[in-house]
Each structure stands twice: as C-alpha cells, then as structure tokens.
Amino acid sequence: MELKDKIDLNNLPKHVAIIMDGNGRWAKQKGKARVFGHKNGVQSVREVTEAGAELGIQYMTLYAFSTENWNRPKFEVTALMTLLVSTIRKEISTLNKNQIRLQTIGNINMLPSAAQKELLEAVESTKHNTRMTLVLALSYSSKWEIIEAVKDIAQQAKDGQIAIDDINEDSIKDALSTKDFPDPELMIRTSGETRISNFLLWQLAYAELFFTPVFWPDFRKKHFYEAILNFQNRERRFGMTSEQITDVKG
Numbered sequence: 001m002e003l004k005d006k007i008d009l010n011n012l013p014k015h016v017a018i019i020m021d022g023n024g025r026w027a028k029q030k031g032k033a034r035v036f037g038h039k040n041g042v043q044s045v046r047e048v049t050e051a052g053a054e055l056g057i058q059y060m061t062l063y064a065f066s067t068e069n070w071n072r073p074k075f076e077v078t079a080l081m082t083l084l085v086s087t088i089r090k091e092i093s094t095l096n097k098n099q100i101r102l103q104t105i106g107n108i109n110m111l112p113s114a115a116q117k118e119l120l121e122a123v124e125s126t127k128h129n130t131r132m133t134l135v136l137a138l139s140y141s142s143k144w145e146i147i148e149a150v151k152d153i154a155q156q157a158k159d160g161q162i163a164i165d166d167i168n169e170d171s172i173k174d175a176l177s178t179k180d181f182p183d184p185e186l187m188i189r190t191s192g193e194t195r196i197s198n199f200l201l202w203q204l205a206y207a208e209l210f211f212t213p214v215f216w217p218d219f220r221k222k223h224f225y226e227a228i229l230n231f232q233n234r235e236r237r238f239g240m241t242s243e244q245i246t247d248v249k250g
C-alpha cells in the first residue's frame with residue numbers, strides 16, 4: 001500500500017503551515033553556495049503545493065522570508081527576491097490551471113517594488129480559484145503582525161468603534177493578517193530545528209507540530225504524506241480528556 005493511500009481523506013488538516021528550513025545547510029553539504037539551496041527549494045515548493053492540492057488541503061502557508069531574513073548578506077536577500085519574482089512568473093499559469101489561489105501575509109511594502117508588483121498581479125490573477133489557497137509569508141514575523149493588530153485595535157478603541165471590554169479572541173483574529181484563513185492544524189518544520197521562530201504564534205495555539213530532519217530541498221511528496229499521517233495518528237484533545245473526545249466523536 002502506498003503511503004498516500006493510507007491517508008484518511010475525511011480527516012485532513014484544513015490548513016498546513018510550513019517552515020521551509022535547511023536550504024543553506026543542504027547547499028553547504030554539496031560544497032555549493034547557499035543560493036543554490038534556495039533555487040533547489042523551489043522544486044520542493046512545487047511538490048508540496050501539488051501534494052496538498054491533490055489531497056484536498058484547503059490552505060497552505062509557506063514561510064518564504066522572515067522579517068529577520070532581512071539581516072542576511074545583501075546578495076542573498078537579492079537572490080531570494082529575484083527567485084521569488086521568477087518563480088511566481090513561471091508558476092502563475094500552473095496555479096491557475098490547478099485552481100490555486102495565491103495570497104500573502106507579511107509586511108509586503110518592505111519588498112522591492114518588482115516583487116510587490118509581481119505578487120499583486122499573481123494575487124489578482126488567481127483570486128477566483130477555489131481548490132486551495134497558497135499563502136506566502138514574506139517579510140513576515142508573528143510579533144510584527146501582533147504589534148500591527150494591537151495598534152489597529154487601539155485605534156478602534158480610541159475612535160469609539162470598540163469598547164475595551166468587548167476585545168476578545170475574535171477581535172484579535174480579525175486584526176491579524178490571517179483573518180481570512182482558519183488556524184493551521186499542522187505545522188511542519190524541516191531541517192531538524194525544533195523552534196517556531198516567530199511564525200504564526202497566535203494561530204498555532206492548538207496546532208500539531210511536526211519536525212523532520214530532512215532539509216527543505218530534499219522534501220518531497222512522500223515526506224508531506226508522512227507528516228499528514230503522523231497528524232492523523234495523534235489525538236487532538238483541545239484541553240479535554242480522551243474520554244470526552246471519544247464521546248464527541250461518537
């Protein structure tokens with residue numbers, strides 16, 4: 001039986017978030033420059049996007065560039081931005097053919113104007129696609145996002161649009177850049193690191209975390225299936241007892 005056939009299609013996470021890590025180390029192992037790793041990482045992006053859409057995952061968020069990544073050497077940042085533009089340009093027709101909607105989260109205004117333009121066009125051109133939403137987190141960090149949300153809510157309070165006592169989970173959710181997406185139920189991080197690294201801190205509150213030693217450029221469909229199967233074999237209790245969960249499931 002193939003790994004994919006073991007997956008219960010009625011018990012898929014609606015939203016999978018991925019920290020694509022290890023491009024640099026993968027390249028170093030091969031005696032190549034870090035950018036070689038990023039270039040090869042694009043094939044893994046294709047594979048997981050395809051695997052997710054084929055299975056019926058509705059939302060997938062990829063951590064493509066963090067706020068902290070701006071501190072990398074300038075040539076690496078430039079190479080990543082160039083790669084982003086060329087990949088989107090190349091893949092847009094495939095996204096449309098496969099009914100995939102592209103969205104972004106993060107401080108997009110920080111990106112070079114060519115990248116902003118390419119992204120905007122891709123978001124616009126794919127906005128009616130309904131099979132899967134692919135979210136690219138770019139110049140994103142969760143603390144940045146939370147600060148923006150706090151500012152937004154404070155302004156609403158100041159303007160008398162919301163009473164302080166009415167601030168609740170929903171008002172915070174609505175002020176985050178992920179307001180249109182359900183929270184991820186599964187977060188995958190590659191390359192053996194076991195941190196969340198400022199990624200979707202609020203949204204991952206109840207997510208299952210899956211860590212694999214595989215470097216991102218080596219990540220293939222089978223690794224994605226492994227993560228989904230691992231998720232399906234866990235018991236998600238949301239603070240309840242096992243017995244309560246069995247009662248709820250019936």
Ligand code: FPP
Nearest residue numbers: 020021022023024025038041042064084087
């Ligand atoms: C982490 O590896 C990877 C990144 C910071 C960039 C991810 C980018 C891509 C996979 C390519 C472009 C993506 C799209 C969506 C077009 P690292 O450099 O931190 O590796 P290291 O930890 O081994 O140094």
